[in-house]
Amino acid sequence: MIMSNALKVRGRNTGSVAVATPATRAPHRALAGIVLALSLACVGIAPAIADSRLGPATPLPAYAQECGSCHLAYPPGLLPAASWQALMTGLTRHFGSDASLDGPVAREISDWLSAHAGNGKRAAERPPNDRITRAAWFTRKHREVATATWSRPAIRSSGNCAACHRGAAQGDFDEHAVTIPK
Ligand code: HEC
Ligand code: HEC
Numbered sequence: 329m330i331m332s333n334a335l336k337v338r339g340r341n342t343g344s345v346a347v348a349t350p351a352t353r354a355p356h357r358a359l360a361g362i363v364l365a366l367s368l369a370c371v372g373i374a375p376a377i378a379d380s381r382l383g384p385a386t387p388l389p390a391y392a393q394e395c396g397s398c399h400l401a402y403p404p405g406l407l408p409a410a411s412w413q414a415l416m417t418g419l420t421r422h423f424g425s426d427a428s429l430d431g432p433v434a435r436e437i438s439d440w441l442s443a444h445a446g447n448g449k450r451a452a453e454r455p456p457n458d459r460i461t462r463a464a465w466f467t468r469k470h471r472e473v474a475t476a477t478w479s480r481p482a483i484r485s486s487g488n489c490a491a492c493h494r495g496a497a498q499g500d501f502d503e504h505a506v507t508i509p510k
Contacts, residue, residue, distance in 0.1 A: 400488070400496055402460060405445070405451065406460045407455070407458065407460060411445075411454045412438065412442060416434060450465045482510070491509055494507065
């Protein structure tokens with residue numbers, strides 16, 4: 329199980345989960361469950377990790393459905409409210425695609441995005457073209473990724489977060505759970 333391994337590694341790396349040390353780690357379902365639970369508990373208390381979980385764990389169903397069909401339903405915390413509003417009012421010409429929605433659905437999604445939009449330093453200003461991938465923090469966090477890597481067939485675009493961040497759909501972008509496909 330890739331995810332639980334990643335979580336165990338994360339627990340060990342942060343040094344905050346005593347039971348995740350090799351000496352006490354047993355290949356045992358129940359123990360693994362405890363380690364997993366404790367790792368998840370850390371998400372709430374370790375700022376560095378909390379910082380890489382973005383937005384509410386359960387997205388609005390309409391958002392997941394309508395905005396997750398062509399790409400990841402990006403965590404709302406990755407853009408400021410002004411960017412989401414601009415995106416939601418320009419859906420007929422959405423990065424070369426028509427992503428238009430019926431009025432009531434568009435409004436429901438727009439309201440939800442605004443309510444859960446980023447308000448930390450990552451979302452201090454609108455990035456160019458309201459693209460997450462053009463934000464200064466995104467460039468900084470990904471400077472180790474070579475330009476050619478982004479266009480690998482298994483990745484295609486920097487907006488394809490889930491290619492490298494296995495937990496992206498759950499809003500988990502922890503740097504210890506990153507795997508770059510060949
Ligand atoms: C018909 C397909 C389609 C649908 C539906 C769709 N998108 Fe997109 N979206 C795209 C394409 C294509 C891009 C550009 C991808 C690229 O350049 O890598 C994009 C890019 C984005 C980006 C910028 C990603 C980046 O590069 O940082 C955001 C944010 C976004 N979409 C939000 C939404 C929202 C919100 C919805 C729902 C209202 C939505 N999308 C629905 C096709 C779609
Ligand atoms: C080509 C693979 C790849 C893609 C695609 C990718 N990332 Fe990353 N991401 C990385 C790597 C590598 C790091 C840095 C890990 C490190 O510092 O050790 C990273 C770091 C991050 C971090 C910082 C995590 C932390 O713990 O500080 C965030 C947040 C993040 N990415 C979000 C995203 C988002 C959002 C997308 C999609 C819009 C995305 N990434 C697309 C590879 C990728």
